Amino acid sequence: MNDQKSNFNKISLNFLSKSENVALARIVVATLIADRDISMAELDEIKVAISEAVSNAIIHGYQGNDNQMVEMYIELTTEQMIISIHDDGVGIEDIELAMRPGFSTLGEHMGLGFAFMTSFMDKVEVQSSIGRGTTIILSKNFSASAAQAI
Amino acid sequence: MQISFTNKKYGNSLWLVAKIKGEIDMAVAGEFRQRLQEKMENNNCHNLLLNMHDVTFIDSSGLGVILGRYRQLAPIGGKIAISGVKENVYRLLLASGLDKIIQIDKPESLWRTGEVKK
Numbered sequence: 281m282n283d284q285k286s287n288f289n290k291i292s293l294n295f296l297s298k299s300e301n302v303a304l305a306r307i308v309v310a311t312l313i314a315d316r317d318i319s320m321a322e323l324d325e326i327k328v329a330i331s332e333a334v335s336n337a338i339i340h341g342y343q344g345n346d347n348q349m350v351e352m353y354i355e356l357t358t359e360q361m362i363i364s365i366h367d368d369g370v371g372i373e374d375i376e377l378a379m380r381p382g383f384s385t386l387g388e389h390m391g392l393g394f395a396f397m398t399s400f401m402d403k404v405e406v407q408s409s410i411g412r413g414t415t416i417i418l419s420k421n422f423s424a425s426a427a428q429a430i
Numbered sequence: 431m432q433i434s435f436t437n438k439k440y441g442n443s444l445w446l447v448a449k450i451k452g453e454i455d456m457a458v459a460g461e462f463r464q465r466l467q468e469k470m471e472n473n474n475c476h477n478l479l480l481n482m483h484d485v486t487f488i489d490s491s492g493l494g495v496i497l498g499r500y501r502q503l504a505p506i507g508g509k510i511a512i513s514g515v516k517e518n519v520y521r522l523l524l525a526s527g528l529d530k531i532i533q534i535d536k537p538e539s540l541w542r543t544g545e546v547k548k
Contacts, residue, residue: 299457306487324487324518331489335456388463388498392490392526399525 287358297338297348297367305352305365306330312354313361316422325400326420332393333365333416339386341369341414360402360421368413375406431458435469438479443509446475451484454492463495467502476508483514493526500532509533 293308295301306327313323334350342348351366372378379398384391397404403419431452438445446469454462470478478499482488500510511533515523520537523529 299455302455302457303453321518321521324521327487328489328522331455331487335489335491339456388494390490390494390497390526392493396490396522396525 287356289354289356291352291354291356293352293354294349295352296346297342297350298346299335299338301350302331302334302338305334305350308352309354309361309363312356313422316361318420318422322400322420329397329400329418330363330365332396333363333418336393336416337365337367337369337414339389340372341367343370359423360419363418364415365418366413366415371410371412372406372408372414373410375408379404379406431462433462433465437473437475443477444475445477445479446470446473447479447481449481449484453487454485454495455487455489456491459491459495462492463498466495466499470499470502476503476506478503478508478510480510480512481514482512482519483516485515485519488519488522490526493522493528496528496532500528504531511535 289312291308291312293305295304309330310323310327313326334352337350338344338346348368353364355362377383379394380391381395382391394404397416397418401418402421405417406414407417408414431450431454433451434449436447436449438447448466448469452458466478480496496510496512503510512523513535515534515537517537517539520534523534528534
């Protein structure tokens with residue numbers, strides 16, 4: 281049961297912008313890819329990337345308001361996983377600046393969210409418009425990661 | 431996340447030891463910060479050892495709290511150290527650069543296998 285057809289999957293998950301749902305989001309993703317050809321270390325790193333993207337939607341997009349919806353969409357094939365995380369929040373004014381390591385608009389935050397997403401995923405794409413929200417698209421290539429492990 | 435506290439004397443210095451259990455993300459970062467701060471103030475303790483043996487997950491929200499405590503302790507001559515981390519947590523501490531300012535014990539599992547991939 282390892283042919284391409286059986287490995288194809290799509291999941292859509294909408295949840296309130298409550299901080300406890302950050303764990304739910306990363307656990308759903310980790311469960312979905314647990315049987316894929318990736319190391320434990322990579323699985324842990326993917327969980328961090330998901331955690332950062334969802335935290336970003338809640339803390340920055342919705343400014344901590346826990347009564348809004350975060351939309352997560354996952355598409356899985358044999359070769360890769362694409363996860364899109366969307367909020368209808370305030371949007372990011374300067375995406376390039378927001379993605380710079382060490383940049384944070386908040387006091388005790390490290391400004392490492394996007395740095396972790398970029399390091400741990402194969403591709404990170406950010407679409408945002410002021411007042412309309414942000415979509416973060418994270419891609420992980422399973423075959424590339426398996427090749428790197430060798 | 432659960433935290434339990436003990437006081438220990440290493441040489442001449444008194445350390446507050448915080449044993450943390452569970453996952454540290456934005457859902458518990460506020461409580462994590464508050465409990466460490468309260469205990470440090472009540473004990474008037476300037477040295478903090480975080481025993482993270484039972485921490486299974488941490489992200490930048492949790493690392494931010496640790497950096498915050500470093501910033502709080504460093505100006506008053508206090509120290510902060512981390513012990514017992516699992517490999518996944520250790521790798522993230524290295525990726526964050528916190529190892530450059532905070533003493534972090536290398537996980538036992540890496541003593542034999544050599545350096546962890548940065």
